[in-house]
Amino acid sequence: MSRPARADFDLAALRANYAHAKAVHGGKVAATLKANAYGHGAVECARALAGQADAFAVAFAQEAMELREAGLTEPILVLEGAFGMDDVALAQRHGLWLVVHQEEQLRMLESLQDRGGGAGVHAWLKIDTGMHRAGVAPGQARALWQRLAACDKVAGITLMTHLASADEPGNPMTGRQLAVFADATQGLPGPRSIANSAGVLGWKGAHQDWARPGIMLYGADPRGMPSDVLQPVMRLASEVFVERWLAPGEALGYGGSFVADRPTRVGLVAMGYADGYPRVVPSGTPVAVDGRLTRIIGRVAMDMLTVDLTDLPGAGPGAQVELWGSQVSVNQVAAAAGTIAYELLCNVKRVRRVYLRS
Numbered sequence: 556m557s558r559p560a561r562a563d564f565d566l567a568a569l570r571a572n573y574a575h576a577k578a579v580h581g582g583k584v585a586a587t588l589k590a591n592a593y594g595h596g597a598v599e600c601a602r603a604l605a606g607q608a609d610a611f612a613v614a615f616a617q618e619a620m621e622l623r624e625a626g627l628t629e630p631i632l633v634l635e636g637a638f639g640m641d642d643v644a645l646a647q648r649h650g651l652w653l654v655v656h657q658e659e660q661l662r663m664l665e666s667l668q669d670r671g672g673g674a675g676v677h678a679w680l681k682i683d684t685g686m687h688r689a690g691v692a693p694g695q696a697r698a699l700w701q702r703l704a705a706c707d708k709v710a711g712i713t714l715m716t717h718l719a720s721a722d723e724p725g726n727p728m729t730g731r732q733l734a735v736f737a738d739a740t741q742g743l744p745g746p747r748s749i750a751n752s753a754g755v756l757g758w759k760g761a762h763q764d765w766a767r768p769g770i771m772l773y774g775a776d777p778r779g780m781p782s783d784v785l786q787p788v789m790r791l792a793s794e795v796f797v798e799r800w801l802a803p804g805e806a807l808g809y810g811g812s813f814v815a816d817r818p819t820r821v822g823l824v825a826m827g828y829a830d831g832y833p834r835v836v837p838s839g840t841p842v843a844v845d846g847r848l849t850r851i852i853g854r855v856a857m858d859m860l861t862v863d864l865t866d867l868p869g870a871g872p873g874a875q876v877e878l879w880g881s882q883v884s885v886n887q888v889a890a891a892a893g894t895i896a897y898e899l900l901c902n903v904k905r906v907r908r909v910y911l912r913s
C-alpha cells in the first residue's frame with residue numbers, strides 16, 4: 556500500500572457551485588481558475604466546466620496557455636493583463652481577454668497599430684475604485700476608455716473593478732466602491748464586471764453583466780461562514796497508520812506542546828505541512844476520523860500529525876481521516892491557522908490526487 560495522503564476532487568460539486576453563482580448573480584459568469592484552480596487542478600476543473608461556464612479567468616497569460624494547450628476553447632480573461640508584448644501576442648493568437656489596469660498596458664495595445672496584422676483583443680479596463688492596488692484612477696477612466704476605443708486592434712471593451720472588502724457584510728467600503736465605479740463609467744457603453752465571490756454572495760449592487768467568482772466555486776464562502784448551498788470540492792484526507800497511548804503528564808511531538816491530562820490514545824496520521832496542511836494550527840483544531848469529529852493534538856510535523864482517538868473507540872490504524880472537506884470545512888481550519896481558505900487550498904501538494912467525475 557502506498558502512503559494514504561490524498562486529495563479527492565468532486566467535479567460535480569464544482570459544477571453545482573458554478574450553477575449557484577450563475578443563479579445568484581444572473582448574467583454571465585467567468586469561472587476563476589487562477590493558481591491551478593486554487594489548488595484543484597486548472598485543466599481538470601476547466602474540462603468539468605467546459606460547455607457550462609461562459610468564460611474562464613486566470614492571473615497571467617501562461618496560466619491561460621495551459622488551458623489552451625489542453626484543448627479548451629472558451630474565452631479566457633487574464634486578470635493581471637499583459638506583462639509584455641509577448642503576452643499581447645499570445646492574447647491575439649489564442650483569444651485571451653486582457654485586463655488593462657495601467658497606462659503601460661494600454662500603450663502595448665496602441666503599439667499594435669504600427670505592427671500590422673494580428674487579431675483584435677478584447678480589453679477589460681480595470682478602474683481602481685478604492686482598493687488602491689491595481690487599476691486606473693477613476694478620473695482617468697474616460698480618457699483611457701476613449702484611447703482603447705480608438706485602437707483598431709481592440710475588439711471590445713468591458714469595464715471592471717475589484718472589491719476590497721466585500722467579504723465583510725457591514726463594511727461601507729463596498730458601497731463607496733460601487734458609487735465610484737458608477738460615476739467613473741457613467742455613459743460609457745459596454746459590459747461591466749464587479750463581483751468576485753463575496754460580491755456575488757453578498758452585494759446585489761455588484762451584480763452586473765459579468766461576475767468573476769473563484770473561491771465559492773470550490774465550495775468555501777469567502778465570508779468564512781458555513782454555507783448550506785456551496786459544496787466543498789476538495790477533500791483532503793489520509794489515514795491513521797499507528798496508534799499509541801500517552802500516560803497523564805506525557806508530552807507529545809516537537810516542543811512537547813501537548814501534555815496529556817488523562818490516558819490519551821494518539822493516532823499518527825500521514826499528513827504534514829509538506830503536504831500543505833498548515834503547521835501553525837493549535838491543539839484542538841477539528842479533524843474527522845471515521846466520520847466522527849475529534850481534534851489535532853501536538854504540533855503538525857512535515858510528514859505527519861497527531862490526532863486524539865481517546866473518545867473514538869474502534870478508530871485505530873486504517874481509520875479514515877478528513878483534514879478538510881464536508882465534515883470539517885476548510886474555513887474552520889483556516890480560522891484555526893489564522894489565514895483564509897484560499898491560502899490553504901492553493902498550498903496543497905505532494906498528496907495523491909483523485910478526481911471524482913460522476
Ligand SMILES: *Cc1c(COP(=O)(O)O)cnc(C)c1O
Nearest residue numbers: 587634717751752767768769770
Ligand atoms: C482572484 C480574483 C477574483 C476571484 O476572487 P474570489 O474571491 O476567489 O471570488 C476576481 N477578480 C479578480 C480581479 C481577482 O484577482
